[in-house]
Amino acid sequence: MYSQRHESSSRTFSKGSFSKGHKVSKSSSPFSKDSGISKRRHESRHRRAATSCSAALGEDTIMTSSLNSSIVTLVVGAEQRLFAAHENVLAASPFFDNAMRNLYTDAAAKRISLPDEEPEIFSSVLEFMYKGDYYPRLVHNKRRDSWELEPIANSDDKRAAAESTVYHHGVDGDLLKDTVIYCAAERYGLDELKKLALRKQGLQSGIQCSTILASARYAYANTPDNDSKLRAHYLALIIRSRSTFKRSGTMQLEMFNGGTPLFFDLFVALCNHVDDISSSQ
Structure with missing residues (x-):
């Protein structure tokens, strides 16, 4: 993946997309039932989705004391991909804690079904629950004294853009992966x-305007009204x-087909921004 840095310098944009250096905000290896847990880095997005983890738990794994608990099988997505996780690890999530108490699809087999979840997203959620981060990891650049996403070996811009998005069956298109993970974290x-x-x-950077807008719609549809951080x-x-x-042209079409809270909030925010500029002058 291209280097993704959180810097303070001004950013520019290429036509119709976000330029590679743009700073977007102020401010995974799957755990499969068949093969255990691994530290191995993902390769391409599609290869990651099809692979499972190799054997051992890495030194950076958290919640070691929880790994002696029973194994829960999770059936994820329309393709019913199987994942496995320890009960005590899943219990850190109120959603799964409740599911294990009351909502097992098959109580004897300790199986939970998540038919509407994307397997790639759930893989990242599990990786976080075990390791406290998900691929690509957040790393500190001591020379720059800034936080960055770990690079992908031999990455290029196209591959980097692919790594930052995920195909979502619910919208039949690509969304920003971190947005979908945020919304999954909200549910769990x-x-x-x-x-x-x-x-x-x-x-993240290098994202097409159409993907940004689709992701914004998804964020509004999958977060409560009082959760303003992602919307902001x-x-x-x-x-x-x-x-x-x-x-x-995508933005123009979106505005023509608007009428959602996103566009009302956007209108108000733009007005406030213009007011701030006028006041400063």
Whole structure:
């Protein structure tokens, strides 16, 4: 993956998309039933989705004391991919804690079905629950004294853009992966994962306007009204990038087909921004 840095310098945009250096915000290896847990880094997005983890638990794994608990099988997505996790690890999530108490699809087999979840997203959620982070990890650049996403070996811009998005069957298109993870964390009651996903999204770049808008709609549809952080991120992003969005035919079509809370909030935020500029002058 391209280097994704959180820097303070001004950013520019290419027509119709976010430029590689743009700062987007102020502010996974799957755990399969068949093969255990691994530290191995993912390769491409599609290869990651098809692979499972190799054997041992790495030194950076957290919650070691929880690994002696029973194994729960999770059946994820329309393709019914199987994942396995320890009961005590899953219990850190109020959603799964309740599911294990009351909602087992098959209590004897300790099986939980998640038919609407994306397997790639659930893989990242499990990785966080075991290791406190998900691929690509957040690393500190001591020379720059900044936080960055770990690079992918031999990465290029196209591969980097693919790694930052995920195909979502529910919308039949690509969304920003960190946004989908944030919304999954909201469902599962994982507040620290929400914070991490939001921080990582602020380091992403090179994303098409159409993907940004689709992800913003998804964020509004999958977060409660009182959870303003992710929504505010998108509003600030579009405001800062208004010259690009003004030239975007996708944005124009979105506004014509609007009428959702997203566009009302965007209108108010833009008005406030213009007011701030006027006041400063």
